[in-house]
Amino acid sequence: MTVKLLSAVTAAFLLSAACGSFAEGGKSAAAENNANPVSAQTAPIAANTADISDIGLRELPWQTYTNRGDVRLLPDGLGPDHRLVKEVPLIAGTGSGKTKVILYERSDDSFYVHAALELDGITYDLGAVAGLSDEPVQIQDLFLFGKETIQIKGAVGAAASMTRYIDISDGVPKPLLLVDEGHASEYDIDHDGQEEVIASSGTIPGLSVYRLKDGHIERCQLNEALRADAVILTREGAIAAYFGQERVKLYWLKAEGILSFATYSAEEFESDRFVTIPYTxxxxxxxxxxxxxxxxxxxxxxxxxxxxxxxxxxxxxxxxxxxxxxxxxxxxxxxxxxxxxxxxxxxxxxxxxxxxxxxxxxxxxxxxxxxxxxxxxxxxxxxxxxxxxxxxxxxxxxxxxxxxxxxVKTSDGMTAALPSPPVTRDYLFALQAANEFAAAWAHRDPDSGLKWVTDEWKAGQDPLALDAYFRGTSSPQHMTFELSGKRRVDDRTYLFELRLYEYYTGQPDYVLGFPADYGRGLIIEVVKQGETEWGEGIWRVNP
Structure with a gap:
């Protein structure tokens, strides 16, 4: 829970004061110990450097960030003195399926795992991507800063990682960004619809943001910018900044600056009965x-x-x-x-x-x-x-x-979730209706699907829209579904949780729909509309 995380921030303050281990703001464990072979490079940009912890919208001191890493062509591929660790195929680049990342160890380097990218038969060296350890190296293709990108993330210590972003949008790999502080991830922190890269680090939490602006990468270290002792990203997507052990300010990051909207004491913010709402x-x-x-x-x-x-x-x-x-x-x-x-x-x-x-x-x-x-x-x-x-x-x-x-977890420590419905005759017939409805969607079969919905629902829909609902499009196309019983409302109503999945033909995982996280899916209502002459329930879906 957020409350526990924030309490840990306060505890970290006390530990830091007792042990004298407070690191300089913005430095990761990797930077402190020189564990990373590549260090951050920044150049200042003119900005308003007033006390931006005040209420209202303020500019942030963004700095040009030049550390993008390196990509080097290997005309003859990997040499015989390189020990192959793992190959990871990707659907990226040309979409031909001929893209893969190769992890390997070099005979002249006893500290790091290296990576190479093979794109349409041509091999490129990407450099060191992780320290030698049992920790797995994460590799994925994603869409970042408007570019098709390969992300490679590896651990370089107990509390730090190295994350490389390689731009492959035009078929030739180019270094986009190398983050060598803390743990990097992609998140739309300014809520404008485009993801940035954020990096959290340190025993006393620090938060840095990387963005693409006018064709170049910029970085802002929020602890330094806000003159705060600790900065975290909350579960709500807001920024919480701690000033000493007493005061917490909440901010929204926006493209044009940072906006303060609330101030609390640390005790108020961490309490389960002040900002956090208790439910009985x-x-x-x-x-x-x-x-x-x-x-x-x-x-x-x-x-x-x-x-x-x-x-x-x-x-x-x-x-x-x-x-x-x-x-x-x-x-x-x-x-x-x-x-x-x-x-x-x-x-x-x-x-x-x-x-x-x-x-x-x-x-x-x-x-x-x-x-x-x-x-x-x-x-x-x-x-x-x-x-x-x-x-x-x-x-x-x-x-x-x-x-x-x-x-919700209530004040007595229990969750508000209800048990799944018991399996009865009525439940089985209701489940059958939900399953047939979802299967018709997956098979793009409106004739079958419309047999399993209520007349009331059909009457309120446009006939062309009903047909399009089941048929969908050629890409993305309806593919499959997940269905589970949720609860019994009354003698004539069951609820089911339904997730519908679509597939974009030949597209990488980052494209919405393959296989996208559709949140919690749909809650569909299945209602009893009568009985057959054998006393079996007639159940229909009310989407």
Missing amino acids: PGDVKQIREQADRLRLFDPYVPRQGIATDYSVEAAAAMNREGTLKLTYPHFAIYESRADLRLHEEDQSVTGEKRYFPGFTAEWIGPAEGGGEWYVQRGSTYMSIITAKPFDKEQLLYVLASMIPLEE
């Missing part, structure tokens, strides 16, 4: 019962609030049909199976969008001010509002913390 078994029961009455079978709740959001009231929204309203002391959340966004363009204006893993948050409000954030998670549409003087950035933090109700 009674809270969970109330929310689930109200959601079931509204046929909202996939409700969400926020993990994080604004402050002391101890209580929640769940009820049907008075002015929004079929909508669940969760009221907390500082805000309210609406949830529905229908899109909650405003559509009267003369009465509302669309603001910015922020992108998070698995969902997009959109700000919409009346022209005269105010507004709501809107998101869709799985089959549930949500929005958040407040009548109190909190800005939209604080509301976004709450919305970004939303988790399925079943994942």
